[in-house]
Amino acid sequence: MTIDEMLEKASTVAIFGHVRPDGDCIGSTLGLYNYIKDNYPQIDVTVFVEGFPDSYRLLNGSDKTQLEYDGREIDLAFLMDTPSFERCGAKGAECLAKAKFTCNIDHHISNPLNLCNVNIVEPEASSASEVLFYQLNKDKISKNAANCMYLGVVHDTGAFKFSCTSKRTMNAVGDFIDKGCDFAKIVNETYYTRSYKQTLITGFALEKSKLALDGKVVYSYVTPADMERYDVKPFEMGTVVDTLREVSGTEVTVFLYPVNGKYKISLRSNYFVDVNKVVSNFGGGGHVRAAGGDTELDPEVAIAKIVGLIKEQM
DSSP states (O other), X not given: OOHHHHHHTOSEEEEEOBSSOOHHHHHHHHHHHHHHHHHOTTXXXXXXXXXXXXXXXXXXXXXGOBSSOOOOOOSEEEEESOSSSTTBOTTHHHHHXXXXXXXXXXXXXXXXXXXXXXXXXXXXSSOHHHHHHTTSOGGGOOHHHHHHHHHHHHHHTTTTTSTTOOHHHHHHHHHHXXXXXXXXXXXXXXXXXXXXXHHHHHHHXXXXXXXXXXXXXXEEEOOHHHHHHHTOOXXXXXXXXXXXXXXXXXXEEEEEEEETTEEEEEEXXXXXXXXXXXXXXXXXXXOSSEEEEEEOSOHHHHHHHHHHHHHHHO
């Protein structure tokens, strides 16, 4: 069943992403939102996502999102860029449990492929935004929808630096540009810039970073007191791990920061370490080269365990 076939049967649609939404989460949810608004004006559609960086506000429809599902009846619910109900944000699991029909669009290798009535999951894709693009009717994609999906692709490929970037990915980008996508503005204002307070805490994390395993691992963490001192929220911490990743000679980057009484684990690798396998020991998941999880351990203890698991692969 195609997305258009699903939409033709629906009067009310809800779109959800994961907790602490990143660029691909926002890009895919708003990409689908704009596609529906452009082509199915009779549908009552709402995107439910938690807080996200202000820079993403340049996307059409970003001002229409709601922070939490409000219990309304839904004909069709989409779960975007999310491999488990535990990772679903904005009380989306509650809606997905009672919606008349559901669809999961994702690219995580850890996805069990059974979350919804229809599961469109492509682990080889760069992003959920790429998966979404190839499920839509290209002739019905507007500039607004293209802008959203382009942002998602940019962020999950590290501006096309990561190994998940493929010819198929770049073909999608070419189509976004043909649609009039604001490609230079989006990459400059959402990927290569950050707020002043984000810059300060990134610098702090870099300053306290350390190397392990003969320089093959770089790691750092911040505490609740650090985040309070720099006045940053968890959703503003997503770019720190990618900045740490720029340390030359490293294979794996490890960064921890506090979220809801636990520490969020963010792992990135360059060439051969399977970080999805590492975080599976913490109940997490993701991709071979980018994955995350949570821990209640002291950050120093958690990092020591993570480094040990990385060492097993090296």
